[in-house]
Amino acid sequence: xxxxxxxxxxxxxxxxxxxxxxxxxxxxxxxxxxxxxxxxxxxxxxxxxxxxxxxxxxxxxxxxxxxxxxxxxxxxxxxxxxxxxxxxxxxxxxxxxxxxxxxxxxxxxxxxxxxxxxxxxxxxxxxxxxxxxxxxxxxxxxxxxxxxxxxxxxxxxxxxxxxxxxxxxxxxxxxxxxxxxxxxxxxxxxxxxxxxxxxxxxxxxxxxxxxxxxxxxxxxxxxxxxxxxxxxxxxxxxxxxxxxxxxxxxxxxxxxxxxxxxxxxxxxxxxxxxxxxxxxxxxxxxxxxxxxxxxxxxxxxxxxxxxxxxxxxxxxxxxxxxxxxxxxxxxxxxxxxxxxxxxxxxxxxxxxxxxxxxxxxxxxxxxxxxxxxxxxxxxxxxxxxxxxxxxxxxxxxxxxxxxxxxxxxxxxxxxxxxxxxxxxxxxxxxxxxxxxxxxxxxxxxxxxxxxxxxxxxxxxxxxxxxxxxxxxxxxxxxxxxxxxxxxxxxxxxxxxxxxxxxxxxxxxxxxxxxxxxxxxxxxxxxxxxxxxxxxxxxxxxxxxxxxxxxxxxxxxxxxxxxxxxxxxx
RNA sequence: CGGGGAGUAGCGCAGUUGGUUAGCGCGCAGCGUUCGGGACGCUGAGGUCGGAGGUUCGAGUCCUCUCUCCCCGACCA
Numbered sequence: 001x002x003x004x005x006x007x008x009x010x011x012x013x014x015x016x017x018x019x020x021x022x023x024x025x026x027x028x029x030x031x032x033x034x035x036x037x038x039x040x041x042x043x044x045x046x047x048x049x050x051x052x053x054x055x056x057x058x059x060x061x062x063x064x065x066x067x068x069x070x071x072x073x074x075x076x077x078x079x080x081x082x083x084x085x086x087x088x089x090x091x092x093x094x095x096x097x098x099x100x101x102x103x104x105x106x107x108x109x110x111x112x113x114x115x116x117x118x119x120x121x122x123x124x125x126x127x128x129x130x131x132x133x134x135x136x137x138x139x140x141x142x143x144x145x146x147x148x149x150x151x152x153x154x155x156x157x158x159x160x161x162x163x164x165x166x167x168x169x170x171x172x173x174x175x176x177x178x179x180x181x182x183x184x185x186x187x188x189x190x191x192x193x194x195x196x197x198x199x200x201x202x203x204x205x206x207x208x209x210x211x212x213x214x215x216x217x218x219x220x221x222x223x224x225x226x227x228x229x230x231x232x233x234x235x236x237x238x239x240x241x242x243x244x245x246x247x248x249x250x251x252x253x254x255x256x257x258x259x260x261x262x263x264x265x266x267x268x269x270x271x272x273x274x275x276x277x278x279x280x281x282x283x284x285x286x287x288x289x290x291x292x293x294x295x296x297x298x299x300x301x302x303x304x305x306x307x308x309x310x311x312x313x314x315x316x317x318x319x320x321x322x323x324x325x326x327x328x329x330x331x332x333x334x335x336x337x338x339x340x341x342x343x344x345x346x347x348x349x350x351x352x353x354x355x356x357x358x359x360x361x362x363x364x365x366x367x368x369x370x371x372x373x374x375x376x377x378x379x380x381x382x383x384x385x386x387x388x389x390x391x392x393x394x395x396x397x398x399x400x401x402x403x404x405x406x407x408x409x410x411x412x413x414x415x416x417x418x419x420x421x422x423x424x425x426x427x428x429x430x431x432x433x434x435x436x437x438x439x440x441x442x443x444x445x446x447x448x449x450x451x452x453x454x455x456x457x458x459x460x461x462x463x464x465x466x467x468x469x470x471x472x473x474x475x476x477x478x479x480x481x482x483x484x485x486x487x488x489x490x491x492x493x494x495x496x497x498x499x500x501x502x503x504x505x506x507x508x509x510x511x512x513x514x515x516x517x518x519x520x521x522x523x524x525x526x527x528x529x530x531x532x533x534x535x536x537x538x539x540x541x542x543x544x545x546x547x548x549x550x551x552x553x554x555x556x557x558x559x560x561x562x563x564x565x566x567x568x569x
Numbered sequence: 570c571g572g573g574g575a576g577u578a579g580c581g582c583a584g585u586u587g588g589u590u591a592g593c594g595c596g597c598a599g600c601g602u603u604c605g606g607g608a609c610g611c612u613g614a615g616g617u618c619g620g621a622g623g624u625u626c627g628a629g630u631c632c633u634c635u636c637u638c639c640c641c642g643a644c645c646a
Contacts, residue, residue, distance in 0.1 A: 009580090009596075011580060011581085011595090011596090012580085012607070013580065013595075014580095015581085015638095016575090016581070016639090017574085017640065018639080019640070034638090036637085036638090037638065037639090091570095092644075092645085108645095138646075140644090140646090142644065143570075143643070144640095144641095144642085144644080146640085146641095151644095151645070151646085152646095155646065157646055158646090218644095218645085219645095301643085314643070405646075407645085407646060439646050441646030443646085444645095445646085475604070475605060478604095479604090507604095508603080508604055508605090508608060509604065509606060510605080510606040511607050512605095513605080513606045513607085526605075528605065538605090
């Protein structure tokens with residue numbers, strides 16, 4: 001490819017309000033362009049990288065024994081009504097209406113369609129197992145897009161679905177996918193880590209995410225360096241401990257004027273936060289839920305939502321709190337009537353807690369569970385934090401931000417049951433097919449790669465997903481010997497199977513170097529009158545500071561070796 | 570949806586208490602000089618000031634409505 005013909009200009013300035021490195025750099029490098037909120041075009045350079053990632057994914061999915069197919073974006077709304085997932089997707093579904101006033105959803109994912117497809121194509125255990133995938137655009141009307149390609153409303157996803165006769169089969173499929181995913185990230189040159197995850201709106205049992213560590217990531221990973229435990233903070237657990245063993249004392253009321261936060265109360269009474277009980281009010285699908293948790297801990301809303309099995313969960317607003325007759329800042333579960341109470345299991349640890357007195361400006365001392373109050377449900381609904389004890393060993397948990405670049409789920413049978421995907425087993429008995437699903441956000445992976453590999457000059461692509469492998473820069477295009485040598489080398493490299501971007505623009509050296517750095521092509525070859533004097537060129541890795549001088553003689557082979565080795569420093 | 574901010578040339582921005590023909594940098598086109606880390610000179614093209622309505626002799630500037638975009642939260646690949 002000749003740079004002079006390439007569509008998409010490099011920009012000196014990025015949109016002022018673009019904060020993420022990947023957003024700024026992908027726009028500046030002329031790889032993507034925004035069309036609407038969370039909607040982007042890929043320009044030729046960006047599309048080349050994207051296709052490389054797709055190809056890697058394809059080959060790994062194929063290797064794992066999967067078949068590629070293609071399903072439509074338009075999905076009859078009836079399938080969603082049947083699966084019962086309308087409510088959990090809710091407003092994120094883009095719904096279009098056809099000329100007959102019939103409603104169709106733009107696919108946010110394809111479990112419904114593929115389960116229906118498999119229902120018609122699979123009748124016998126002999127047809128199973130199956131691994132099926134596609135790479136296709138998905139549509140989700142996200143409440144908020146962000147960070148360029150990191151979170152968008154139309155995105156390219158590889159979605160694979162597994163169909164098995166039993167749990168053991170699902171385990172095999174799941175393991176195959178874990179290995180395939182690891183291969184994908186490794187081949188892209190990206191060190192993704194696998195963590196335990198919540199299954200969210202997709203539903204199902206076990207679930208894992210693949211994360212790329214990055215400051216700009218939206219997810220927090222909680223991990224233990226000692227035993228390798230790692231989980232999304234939505235899912236992570238930790239061992240809750242209590243420093244004090246206490247003998248229950250009699251309840252006592254204390255005046256706490258104008259103290260509504262745990263911190264204020266604890267300071268005022270000279271106690272630790274873990275000696276208090278915190279009350280938090282939520283609204284779950286319209287019902288007020290009263291939550292009790294030890295004062296030093298926070299409620300993990302995902303855990304709470306899963307526990308309550310509700311579609312919508314939010315902190316009660318002031319109005320909702322008031323309407324429920326609750327006194328914010330001074331509420332407690334003691335003699336509370338009319339509301340469902342959920343307790344975190346931390347309330348069992350320690351005792352003689354300070355809790356609200358259910359009236360303004362007063363708290364109660366020496367509150368003990370279950371002596372003084374009962375709860376309807378008790379479970380772990382607390383946020384696990386760095387510094388907590390690992391749930392698997394005696395190590396300490398740590399945390400890091402990450403970008404979710406893959407998510408896999410063991411779905412089980414709830415979709416095949418609802419959509420009628422059954423098979424006959426050896427004994428002629430009809431059974432629901434056991435499903436799993438496995439997704440990679442391809443565009444997000446591209447952005448994550450940039451987040452994770454760039455410097456102040458621009459992108460530093462890992463070789464396997466770079467738009468070109470080599471940027472060939474003749475420094476003076478109107479100097480015939482230089483340009484002739486460049487053209488010759490360009491032809492030789494290209495026919496040698498190397499992807500070369502020839503910077504044939506009549507620009508100054510500075511412009512060419514800066515653009516090559518910005519676009520992030522792994523290898524740069526400079527030809528100038530200077531190097532030609534010794535029949536050589538200058539070769540430099542994007543990642544390295546130092547360049548080296550190589551003879552023109554045998555250069556193609558040398559470059560091919562470098563590219564093959566994938567060693568980009 | 571809640572909170573904050575922004576829409577002026579392809580991109581990044583300025584535009585004072587309302588006052589002629591709306592500016593600057595980059596980029597773009599032409600000519601010339603340069604050529605190893607974003608060179609320079611000259612010439613030139615490019616704008617319904619997001620949209621609609623209003624106030625006014627006069628609106629980029631003031632008022633009302635509206636659309637779009639960005640950032641922070643609740644969601645996800």
